[in-house]
Amino acid sequence: MAFPQHADYVIIGAGIHGMSSAWRLAEKLKEKGEEVEGRIVILDKTGIAAGASGVACGVVRNNYFQPSMRKLMAHSVNVWESDPEGLSYHPVGYMQISSESMRADVTSIYEQQQAIGYESTFIEGEQASTDYMKGYFADWRAQGITSVLHEKRGGYSNQTKTMYALADKVDKLGVRLITGVEVKGFVSDSGSCAVNAVETDKGNISCEQIIIGAGPWARDFWNMLDLPKQIDITQPNGDVAKGVDMWRFWQLEEGVLQVDPAIMHTNDGVMPPVIHVDTDAPLHSTVDGSLITEEMWGIYYKPDWHFGGVQGGASPYKVETPVDKVAIDPYGPSSPEFVSGPEFAHMWVSALAHCQERFADTMPKYHKEPSGGIGCFTPDSFPVFDHVRENVAMIADSNHGWKMIGVGHLMADEILGEKQDLLDPFRMSRFETGDLHPVSNSPYPWS
Numbered sequence: 001m002a003f004p005q006h007a008d009y010v011i012i013g014a015g016i017h018g019m020s021s022a023w024r025l026a027e028k029l030k031e032k033g034e035e036v037e038g039r040i041v042i043l044d045k046t047g048i049a050a051g052a053s054g055v056a057c058g059v060v061r062n063n064y065f066q067p068s069m070r071k072l073m074a075h076s077v078n079v080w081e082s083d084p085e086g087l088s089y090h091p092v093g094y095m096q097i098s099s100e101s102m103r104a105d106v107t108s109i110y111e112q113q114q115a116i117g118y119e120s121t122f123i124e125g126e127q128a129s130t131d132y133m134k135g136y137f138a139d140w141r142a143q144g145i146t147s148v149l150h151e152k153r154g155g156y157s158n159q160t161k162t163m164y165a166l167a168d169k170v171d172k173l174g175v176r177l178i179t180g181v182e183v184k185g186f187v188s189d190s191g192s193c194a195v196n197a198v199e200t201d202k203g204n205i206s207c208e209q210i211i212i213g214a215g216p217w218a219r220d221f222w223n224m225l226d227l228p229k230q231i232d233i234t235q236p237n238g239d240v241a242k243g244v245d246m247w248r249f250w251q252l253e254e255g256v257l258q259v260d261p262a263i264m265h266t267n268d269g270v271m272p273p274v275i276h277v278d279t280d281a282p283l284h285s286t287v288d289g290s291l292i293t294e295e296m297w298g299i300y301y302k303p304d305w306h307f308g309g310v311q312g313g314a315s316p317y318k319v320e321t322p323v324d325k326v327a328i329d330p331y332g333p334s335s336p337e338f339v340s341g342p343e344f345a346h347m348w349v350s351a352l353a354h355c356q357e358r359f360a361d362t363m364p365k366y367h368k369e370p371s372g373g374i375g376c377f378t379p380d381s382f383p384v385f386d387h388v389r390e391n392v393a394m395i396a397d398s399n400h401g402w403k404m405i406g407v408g409h410l411m412a413d414e415i416l417g418e419k420q421d422l423l424d425p426f427r428m429s430r431f432e433t434g435d436l437h438p439v440s441n442s443p444y445p446w447s
Ligand SMILES: Cc1cc2nc3c(=O)[nH]c(=O)nc-3n(C[C@H](O)[C@H](O)[C@H](O)COP(=O)(O)OP(=O)(O)OC[C@H]3O[C@@H](n4cnc5c(N)ncnc54)[C@H](O)[C@@H]3O)c2cc1C
Pocket: 012, 013, 014, 015, 016, 017, 018, 043, 044, 045, 046, 047, 048, 049, 050, 051, 052, 053, 054, 055, 056, 057, 058, 059, 060, 181, 182, 183, 184, 213, 214, 215, 216, 217, 252, 253, 254, 372, 373, 374, 375, 395, 397, 398, 399, 400, 401, 402, 403, 404
């Protein structure tokens, strides 16, 4: 098939957001009785799931301290639940297990979940929390846990299976997905804010609307669109922070313990919820007993047949390289610079053993292949979902985004003329008005 010279809708990035946007756009056009064939094109410089969507742990949760994130997540969980089998989604639930320093934050999350009808149970107090966890895992032994938020919805999905299922879905709807095409820039008439064409290494494609879902490459598209590299940010107290970098990178630390995933079955022999522990209990090495940290630490893990073991991660670390110099390519495990190393493995496996006796002595089973990847974060570490030029919408999820399968749907609806209130708290204007999201006590930049 010839390379297209025109498409009404050009979507850049064959990740979760590009696919989700294309899915909804195509469905809506069909619902309206309009033609889809030839009108929607997805472009990707590499292939399906070549970016963060191909390496994501796949966890889907509602657990966010920020009220607007919670509502948005509830919407996305509805999308996951609309076709669990087709989307390779496992609705096993999710547990946020925390020490005292996080109890107040998690209490407020629970209360907000009740207010929006999102099903969860909240256990408080050290003995009650231990009893609750032992009810699932007889070998539970993490000390100093004083609350457990058990979300009955959410769980995880198998990233590449989901992505190929989405590719199949959009293909059947008449969307054209072209891989191996690199977007190099955008063409506008002088003085106009609108983009007329997307410039690629295979030629220009004229278009009406563009959606960018570029994951870690958000920085590069921002620069291609001549958007400001630094911005001023009004703080909630009215002070203005001048010239703050628009983007920064964090390295996401993940890995796999190559054991039979069934090792994680509950006392009843069934799949457990995704486990997420944040605590300030001293963490000791499972190898030699030495102290790893007395600071707040966090891990998450789940049995995963797709990864072939128990898979999970820990808090990320900030990439200190100046933002314009960070090499995003080659991405993920292929990166010579940004992969999870032995220090992560030691901490994560020790933390598993801290929580459950069954993981004692499993260090030799750690899969030593490179894993993880970098994420591109906004100044407040929350997403930007906005029209950054007149006809260019950007889904820059600040690395929150595998679970956010519904955002592409919302953006597609907005492009077709229905403004979406759920996206409003994530507009660029918040940095100017000071309507920033509240900050929690979690050790992660994204909770
Ligand atoms: C290790 C790790 C674990 C994670 N775990 C989770 C999790 O458990 N749960 C969760 O909710 N989120 C998780 N995330 C975050 C999540 O993976 C991302 O937020 C999300 O996948 C981003 O999706 P995307 O569609 O925006 O971008 P991506 O999936 O990165 O897709 C962007 C695409 O753009 C293409 N592209 C880039 N530049 C160009 C160009 N110039 N021209 C054409 N194409 C281009 C790339 O090839 C790529 O395929 C994790 C992230 C990492 C790194």
